[in-house]
């Protein structure tokens with residue numbers, strides 16, 4: 001969703017701001033802008049549309065502030081209140097033009113605030129909720145920006161990550177957060193603020209993360225942190241482990257393609273040092289579960305959204321099957337609102353690549369409130385879910401920039417399998433079975449490499465299906481979540497209407513939709529239930545639907561009579577989701593590419609969904 005960047009130091013601010021916004025493009029946005037402060041004036045450039053256009057507008061700008069300033073703020077907006085146009089784009093100025101602000105989140109009582117300001121003769125010019133806040137900050141200002149910000153924030157209901165500046169106090173940025181992430185990067189003689197590490201890593205690795213209700217006064221020399229009552233707070237400086245190159249797409253046509261091909265390495269990183277081959281178990285010390293804790297777990301609840309939830313479903317199956325512990329996966333938004341029964345014997349696992357998804361975060365809070373043991377399974381180090389859960393496992397997949405999640409999914413599944421292994425070995429799984437599973441998990445990178453070698457063949461198949469408008473993915477057992485994930489990948493990047501179904505469920509309704517233009521992607525790997533799925537695929541074929549059969553190596557005969565075949569390595573059922581999903585990612589990618597879609601930034605989508 002929206003991206004924030006702020007800079008104060010000695011270098012040209014507009015260049016750093018625009019570059020920072022470019023690095024956050026992947027989050028999804030529809031307008032962008034920068035404001036720079038120089039010589040007692042604030043200059044603003046903004047536009048509806050892409051960063052490329054903003055950069056051209058900045059270059060062509062006649063404003064001296066834009067070219068000379070060494071401090072400023074920038075923003076990419078994903079429209080919520082008001083259309084994506086120049087007026088609604090951030091940064092917003094107050095009516096006097098002396099204050100500028102960028103904001104992520106939603107000011108829920110903005111109408112009330114606007115009405116109050118209006119009574120004092122202050123009118124907002126945009127339709128946004130954000131502008132109300134900067135007008136309020138300016139209204140609260142006497143002679144100190146941080147005091148004005150805290151006064152204003154005390155009157156606000158909703159969520160925010162903000163950066164504010166005023167020409168009355170040059171050299172100072174004030175930032176604050178409640179519900180929307182803010183990271184401060186500490187460089188030599190300069191400080192960078194951002195909502196996302198991607199905008200900070202080119203400048204420094206030393207970072208401080210704001211917590212809810214923290215405020216910081218930021219200068220080129222450093223940072224002072226307070227709470228809204230102005231009592232000092234201390235936050236650790238942590239080192240960000242991503243390098244700038246890993247957030248660039250290099251020679252690949254798209255981040256998604258790069259990230260799919262990074263999967264063998266990403267999985268290696270996710271499992272490195274976490275398998276104990278001798279004891280046939282996994283070492284996940286971040287879970288902080290003693291053998292006694294493991295023995296006492298009554299149920300595992302996995303919460304997440306979208307792709308992360310699909311990965312959680314594989315985890316649900318693995319935990320029940322291997323550890324014999326009742327497990328359930330639940331959509332995080334549903335979990336938070338339906339007053340679920342949660343007990344202190346429940347282990348709640350929150351899965352989130354970004355660690356910032358609003359619904360998953362709310363589910364974490366609900367589970368903690370109800371006394372469960374809550375663990376996070378996140379990719380972004382220092383993200384809110386990782387910090388609030390306080391225990392869990394990082395994926396170490398490296399930055400995922402493509403909006404369609406690929407390497408995060410495979411690493412999430414790999415980590416869920418290691419979690420299932422740990423719980424299983426603490427409960428009922430014999431050592432030899434644990435050892436065998438360790439060997440298979442260790443082979444995952446190699447299995448994925450085998451699938452990636454079929455990139456050209458899958459590209460060839462994709463051409464035949466690029467003009468279709470509907471598709472169904474079917475699977476059973478461990479391949480049911482893979483069918484869901486395959487359909488999600490296809491619909492989000494190619495805009496083909498795709499549904500993932502349990503193979504048995506197809507004839508309870510959706511089969512009515514089948515005809516010669518509706519391809520079926522049937523997951524016919526060699527796992528229990530294959531014969532039944534094969535029967536379901538035949539039923540589709542009998543209704544003239546073309547079938548792409550995904551089959552295990554050595555079992556190619558299963559694909560006979562179908563239209564196309566994709567071969568994936570033969571492996572145990574719990575391992576199969578990872579290589580199989582990679583084939584489906586490639587299929588979705590090539591279909592979308594053939595349709596000329598904007599693969600890394602599909603329409604309407606945001607990488608990190610920080611609003612409900």
Ligand code: F6R
Pocket residue numbers: 305306307308309351352353354355356357360403404405406488489492607608609
């Ligand atoms: C789909 C996708 C989304 C995310 C979902 C949760 O490709 O990326 O469905 O999986 O928005 O995001 P995280 O994992 O960051 O909580």
